[in-house]
Amino acid sequence: MALDLSQNRYAEVPYEEKERLFNEVKRDMRFDEYLYGCYECGICVAACPSARFYDFSPRKIAQAVAREDVELFYIFLNDSIWDCSQCFSCDRCPRQNSPGGLITVMREVAVKNGLASAQQALEGYGRIVYKIMSTGTQVSPDMLQPSAFPDWGPHVKEISDNLDLWRKALPPETLHTTETGWQVSDKTIIELYLIWHHTGVMDMIKEVDEGLFMILADVMEERLEEEGYDVTFD
Amino acid sequence: MIPVETLVKPASERQFNVNPADAPTEDYHDIIFQLEKEGEWEVQRVPEPYIEVETKFGRKKKIPINTTWHHKSCGQCGHIPGYSTSIFWINRKLGLDYLDPTDQTSCTAWNYYASATSNVAAQAAVAMRNFAAAAETGYFPIIHCGTSFGHYKEVRQELIHSPELRRQVRDILAKLGKKLVMPEEIVHYSEWVHAMRHRIAELQVRDMSMVAATVHPACHYHKLVREDAIYDPEIYGAQRTAVITATLKAIGVEVRDYSTWYDCCGFGFRHILVSRDFSRSFATQRKIEVMKEEADPDVVVTHDTGCVTTLDQSQFAAKAHGRNVGVPVMSDSQMAALAMGAHPYKVLQLHWHNTDNKPLLEKIGIDVEKAWKEFEDEVEKIKRGEKQYLTWEDVDA
Numbered sequence: 001m002a003l004d005l006s007q008n009r010y011a012e013v014p015y016e017e018k019e020r021l022f023n024e025v026k027r028d029m030r031f032d033e034y035l036y037g038c039y040e041c042g043i044c045v046a047a048c049p050s051a052r053f054y055d056f057s058p059r060k061i062a063q064a065v066a067r068e069d070v071e072l073f074y075i076f077l078n079d080s081i082w083d084c085s086q087c088f089s090c091d092r093c094p095r096q097n098s099p100g101g102l103i104t105v106m107r108e109v110a111v112k113n114g115l116a117s118a119q120q121a122l123e124g125y126g127r128i129v130y131k132i133m134s135t136g137t138q139v140s141p142d143m144l145q146p147s148a149f150p151d152w153g154p155h156v157k158e159i160s161d162n163l164d165l166w167r168k169a170l171p172p173e174t175l176h177t178t179e180t181g182w183q184v185s186d187k188t189i190i191e192l193y194l195i196w197h198h199t200g201v202m203d204m205i206k207e208v209d210e211g212l213f214m215i216l217a218d219v220m221e222e223r224l225e226e227e228g229y230d231v232t233f234d
Numbered sequence: 235m236i237p238v239e240t241l242v243k244p245a246s247e248r249q250f251n252v253n254p255a256d257a258p259t260e261d262y263h264d265i266i267f268q269l270e271k272e273g274e275w276e277v278q279r280v281p282e283p284y285i286e287v288e289t290k291f292g293r294k295k296k297i298p299i300n301t302t303w304h305h306k307s308c309g310q311c312g313h314i315p316g317y318s319t320s321i322f323w324i325n326r327k328l329g330l331d332y333l334d335p336t337d338q339t340s341c342t343a344w345n346y347y348a349s350a351t352s353n354v355a356a357q358a359a360v361a362m363r364n365f366a367a368a369a370e371t372g373y374f375p376i377i378h379c380g381t382s383f384g385h386y387k388e389v390r391q392e393l394i395h396s397p398e399l400r401r402q403v404r405d406i407l408a409k410l411g412k413k414l415v416m417p418e419e420i421v422h423y424s425e426w427v428h429a430m431r432h433r434i435a436e437l438q439v440r441d442m443s444m445v446a447a448t449v450h451p452a453c454h455y456h457k458l459v460r461e462d463a464i465y466d467p468e469i470y471g472a473q474r475t476a477v478i479t480a481t482l483k484a485i486g487v488e489v490r491d492y493s494t495w496y497d498c499c500g501f502g503f504r505h506i507l508v509s510r511d512f513s514r515s516f517a518t519q520r521k522i523e524v525m526k527e528e529a530d531p532d533v534v535v536t537h538d539t540g541c542v543t544t545l546d547q548s549q550f551a552a553k554a555h556g557r558n559v560g561v562p563v564m565s566d567s568q569m570a571a572l573a574m575g576a577h578p579y580k581v582l583q584l585h586w587h588n589t590d591n592k593p594l595l596e597k598i599g600i601d602v603e604k605a606w607k608e609f610e611d612e613v614e615k616i617k618r619g620e621k622q623y624l625t626w627e628d629v630d631a
Contacts, residue, residue: 152547
């Protein structure tokens with residue numbers, strides 16, 4: 001689908017709000033390392049996998065931000081950044097830009113501010129966020145369900161049907177798990193929850209998925225309380 | 235008219251002129267030790283013995299041989315567990331001491347690159363918590379995942395340049411009862427395999443000379459903080475990373491080139507989980523089909539979680555559409571273990587992979603049906619309660 005770059009697409013959003021978000025991106029500590037300007041050479045686009053399948057251009061995003069084109073920035077912030085593959089092939093930029101890095105920062109700002117486009121982009125992704133934040137490992141063996149990966153063929157069902165046995169048939173002692181990638185100690189999980197608490201990550205979750213926030217907060221607060229920590233995520 | 239061949243050398247004849255002064259960043263070694271002198275953090279030294287290698291711009295990098303702390307990968311352990319099992323198996327076969335810790339979390343970078351539901355401080359704190367946990371054991375971290383490796387190198391850059399971030403992370407770790415410890419080197423497991431390739435070849439028991447492979451270098455290995463990835467003038471004139479290719483050559487595998495080697499696999503972080511049409515299309519159309527057409531390999535060898543997953547799993551749907559696919563995908567650790575005699579199912583755990591790998595195994599001289607029966611017999615014993623798990627002793631027997 002072609003990207004609509006017309007200026008009136010987000011005409012109802014005040015310019016000041018777009019500028020506020022733009023300045024938030026510029027204030028990120030990584031911004032000066034990620035954007036030095038743009039030669040318009042298009043090397044980043046040539047290397048970009050997403051550019052081959054979407055109406056997506058790391059060059060246009062880098063240029064819009066470098067030119068401080070707030071209107072165009074806002075369009076990309078909503079309609080383009082989630083197409084990026086975050087592979088950083090664009091880092092071969094002769095100007096030493098990192099369009100992929102810039103997009104990481106833009107995504108973070110989109111999430112932190114609870115943009116509707118970010119919420120939409122993350123629909124269906126909540127179970128992954130839940131898994132990584134609550135267990136310390138991102139993908140688990142029991143996620144290999146035929147309903148989740150129908151395009152991977154019947155072997156997913158075979159794994160799923162044999163999951164318990166096949167996990168026991170793994171020589172490393174830490175891999176006998178089905179709900180986590182490996183066995184993570186209780187102490188380690190508590191430390192991870194405290195990191196989420198001290199760095200405000202749960203505030204970001206709340207902005208994009210209130211339901212997920214509530215579930216995660218319950219799980220983590222209960223576990224922390226058991227360990228003697230009086231922590232609330234609110 | 236000047237003939238174009240006098241201006242453009244074939245790729246095989248080109249050479250990257252290595253010059254440390256061309257590196258885009260300052261040498262992190264000097265800075266991390268200076269910060270240690272200033273009391274900002276401790277540096278965990280690479281234990282001896284180590285092997286010294288060269289990175290892209292000619293800097294030296296120490297790769298530890300022994301007493302390694304294995305920072306595991308979510309995707310490897312969860313969905314392709316023979317990947318990490320092979321790394322451990324090679325360590326055991328070489329008689330080396332290693333630690334497979336439970337005091338380790340994911341780097342959480344897969345989620346970060348997919349959803350951005352995290353921030354710089356959290357990502358740095360997760361990294362440094364893991365490094366602190368490694369230092370407490372006295373073992374040196376080896377990172378299994380390419381994304382963890384690339385992300386941790388980025389975290390190191392951020393911490394080096396931001397006193398405020400160092401203070402924030404140091405304070406968080408203090409609340410966890412941990413110190414801020416930066417390893418002297420951030421080492422990917424494929425760098426360890428690369429450094430150990432000649433010792434691996436010494437223990438080789440299977441002839442791999444009839445196998446042709448294509449190599450997919452993982453983006454987050456050689457594109458993120460590219461100055462800290464291994465290069466060698468003997469491998470593609472130091473124009474591409476030497477890891478994987480040098481390992482395959484050491485065990486006698488024929489490495490065949492293809493034009494889209496620099497392309498990503500199509501993983502996309504969020505795409506592989508919630509927009510897989512993109513991942514499937516890219517993996518098959520830009521990678522597998524090009525490899526098939528230009529190189530016709532027996533196997534694709536790569537060195538990261540997402541790449542094995544995407545390149546392997548995407549082929550099923552493409553095959554259903556009659557596309558020119560059908561190449562098994564393995565990690566360099568699995569290929570090295572295979573050469574050293576590892577069992578294809580008890581160690582490599584190839585039943586977790588998707589694309590048919592029997593032709594490859596048969597080419598190496600493995601009786602696939604017999605090997606599968608041996609694995610199934612072990613599973614039956616577990617099922618009957620005769621044993622709780624398949625153990626290292628079972629595998630080593």
